[in-house]
Amino acid sequence: MAPDARPGTLAAALLIARKDLAIEFRTRTAFFSAVVFALLAIVIFFFAWDPTAVTGMDLAPGVLWVIFTFAGLLGLNRSFSLELADRAIDALLGAPVPREAIYLGKALANVVFVGAVEAISIPAVALFYNTPFGGRWLAIAGVALLATIGLVAVGTLFSAMAVNTRLAELLLPMLSLPFFVPIVMPAAQATARLLSGRPVLEAANWLKILLAFDLVFVAACMMAFPFTIEE
Amino acid sequence: MTGATERVHATSTGDAEVEASGLTRMFGGRRVVDGVDLSLRAGDCLALFGPNGAGKTTLLRMLAGLLKPSSGTARIGGVTLPGGEEVRAVVGLISHASMLYGALTARENVEFAARLHGVRDARTAAHVALERMRVLDRADAPVRSLSRGLQQRVSIARAMVHGPRVVLLDEPFTGLDATGAAALTAALTELRAHGATLILVTHNLGEGLALASHAAVMQAGRFVRVEPCDELDAAAYAATYRDLVTRGA
Amino acid sequence: MTTQLTSDVHAPTAAGARRARSGISWWFVVAVLAVAATYIRAIYFTPLEAIQGPAQKIYYVHPTSAWVAFMAFGIVALASIGYLWLKDLKLDRVAESAAEVGVVFTSVTLVTGSLWGKPIWGTWWTWDARLTLTLFLWFIYVGYLVLRGAIEDREMRARYSAVLGILGALLIPFIHLSVYLFRTLHPMPIIGKPSRPSLPNEMLETFALAFVSFTILFIALFRARYHLAIARDELDAEDRG
Numbered sequence: 001m002a003p004d005a006r007p008g009t010l011a012a013a014l015l016i017a018r019k020d021l022a023i024e025f026r027t028r029t030a031f032f033s034a035v036v037f038a039l040l041a042i043v044i045f046f047f048a049w050d051p052t053a054v055t056g057m058d059l060a061p062g063v064l065w066v067i068f069t070f071a072g073l074l075g076l077n078r079s080f081s082l083e084l085a086d087r088a089i090d091a092l093l094g095a096p097v098p099r100e101a102i103y104l105g106k107a108l109a110n111v112v113f114v115g116a117v118e119a120i121s122i123p124a125v126a127l128f129y130n131t132p133f134g135g136r137w138l139a140i141a142g143v144a145l146l147a148t149i150g151l152v153a154v155g156t157l158f159s160a161m162a163v164n165t166r167l168a169e170l171l172l173p174m175l176s177l178p179f180f181v182p183i184v185m186p187a188a189q190a191t192a193r194l195l196s197g198r199p200v201l202e203a204a205n206w207l208k209i210l211l212a213f214d215l216v217f218v219a220a221c222m223m224a225f226p227f228t229i230e231e
Numbered sequence: 232m233t234g235a236t237e238r239v240h241a242t243s244t245g246d247a248e249v250e251a252s253g254l255t256r257m258f259g260g261r262r263v264v265d266g267v268d269l270s271l272r273a274g275d276c277l278a279l280f281g282p283n284g285a286g287k288t289t290l291l292r293m294l295a296g297l298l299k300p301s302s303g304t305a306r307i308g309g310v311t312l313p314g315g316e317e318v319r320a321v322v323g324l325i326s327h328a329s330m331l332y333g334a335l336t337a338r339e340n341v342e343f344a345a346r347l348h349g350v351r352d353a354r355t356a357a358h359v360a361l362e363r364m365r366v367l368d369r370a371d372a373p374v375r376s377l378s379r380g381l382q383q384r385v386s387i388a389r390a391m392v393h394g395p396r397v398v399l400l401d402e403p404f405t406g407l408d409a410t411g412a413a414a415l416t417a418a419l420t421e422l423r424a425h426g427a428t429l430i431l432v433t434h435n436l437g438e439g440l441a442l443a444s445h446a447a448v449m450q451a452g453r454f455v456r457v458e459p460c461d462e463l464d465a466a467a468y469a470a471t472y473r474d475l476v477t478r479g480a
Numbered sequence: 481m482t483t484q485l486t487s488d489v490h491a492p493t494a495a496g497a498r499r500a501r502s503g504i505s506w507w508f509v510v511a512v513l514a515v516a517a518t519y520i521r522a523i524y525f526t527p528l529e530a531i532q533g534p535a536q537k538i539y540y541v542h543p544t545s546a547w548v549a550f551m552a553f554g555i556v557a558l559a560s561i562g563y564l565w566l567k568d569l570k571l572d573r574v575a576e577s578a579a580e581v582g583v584v585f586t587s588v589t590l591v592t593g594s595l596w597g598k599p600i601w602g603t604w605w606t607w608d609a610r611l612t613l614t615l616f617l618w619f620i621y622v623g624y625l626v627l628r629g630a631i632e633d634r635e636m637r638a639r640y641s642a643v644l645g646i647l648g649a650l651l652i653p654f655i656h657l658s659v660y661l662f663r664t665l666h667p668m669p670i671i672g673k674p675s676r677p678s679l680p681n682e683m684l685e686t687f688a689l690a691f692v693s694f695t696i697l698f699i700a701l702f703r704a705r706y707h708l709a710i711a712r713d714e715l716d717a718e719d720r721g
Contacts, residue, residue, distance in 0.1 A: 006316070007349055019343050086333065090330050091330035094319055157643075165631050167626070167630045170626075174622075175644065182654040186658060216654075227639055227643055
């Protein structure tokens, strides 16, 4: 048999990410649930909104980030539960790939998932709340990306842990939400600044916290991940 | 050459493909695997019998590199445990769970496994593996639409697509019909002919003894009886096995 | 077939289990006396603060509980790192005991903060930086304990809790930073605090006594909980063995 060329960490991660996205694309249930939830939340917030008290510009960042957080949790839930269904995780763990590659691959797939939900929600909010984003799309997308990386880094790790416990659906949000706060707060604040047309530099402090969080927690979660799957 | 009562010893250490010495695994204070010694040559097939809870699955998972041993040593395909990726590269594991992704097709599942193992031309390798297990005609249906027996065959194709030197099978014949069983037997025989070493955990004495070169009984974490198959009388073995199991439980 | 319990790192010693069943420990006696002495001193022998009146007396309990709450989490974090490194279940028992006692002190901190805030600030809750941080500490503790409760496997429980303990410790500075930044950019109502630098000696002494007595109370509770953990683990090992 020809000598095998084992994939390195990044190549293996991409393989795993593609596999996860292929599965999600096939079934689409988690994605649709997330999108439906997002749209429902947009509508509910709209009907609970008193436009004379709060402007669309003030409401939008909060709504967006609440949606992203909870829709993200829906996606994160399925990330490892699909592995447990027929113990596919055993085959994955039995492959000669570094454990970090498994974490990275799943996190990448989750970023795409949550990113897709965001890509739908942001225009929807702009549309339904009459909040023109006026050329700030790119900056807001940048904030969203930074924050999503943080959300997914922590959420993927906790998803791997929660799925092995009795209270998986309760534990994932319960563990993740305290960690989401230092992401969502800066992200919402930065989004608010950008939406109201303030110079990007004003949001700089918030962006610095986001960046610091991402760096620290992507590293920490990647290092912690092997402890959650090895026995 | 006969083994001492607690050792499987096929050959001198230099040729051993699977070797273990005092392999032990504890779970919270309990010795689930308690000092297993083992030595198998390339091409050997060990049929491992024993009651439920004897530690057979745990032993297999250790040899597959999925569980770290608590103590003792082992070498699989030339790699010392715990060898991490190196061990996993040469081992194939088959268990009762199919380890497949229900939403993907059989072909996609097996190709994914091939790529993870770094098999060059994963597509062809997957094709060949599926053909060997006689599931090629259902290769493009989502796995969850297949019957349990067909899923099992796909799972076996997945485990063998990278041409493992050591194949560990945990009750693989469960749920297989005659065609599936025949396909599995043929695949395993061919693997052995190419020098792979097998460890087969099974409750089916007949199937196990027919395939194996050595037979062992595991009970409470240890090998309590071990011998080469050519010296065995199947009927007598079955009787002693029954006694052993009912007595020991 | 028997298993050797005593030589096993997973199973505790018989001596430890005995201690758990024995009578009142001296730590408790001293702790109760010290806390009682603190309260008596605080209520009767320490002067009333000029601006806040009797309500200020709660302030002897509030920061001291906070100190214990955060210190306990420090113990959880260190024990967690130690466990992942050495895989010694003793360290996991330390973490679990510190967490259970810590969450109690965190709750006390939040409640006393609220009780003090009402007469002083007029509201039951403010997003004061330290109080907010304590609230998040509470959430992390609760998550930690719920996680522990949801895992049967002893070793997995220890491993997962350790991961959460370490990540939780990493989170604290980020919460602090975020809240601080939030507050500097969003001026909030100026809140009067007890004038710390010019506290008369009696108040300082009462404070010191409070800190010491609460720390002793923590140690007493921690030890009791730790011995309980040993006894429980021993019982579990017997059941399974």
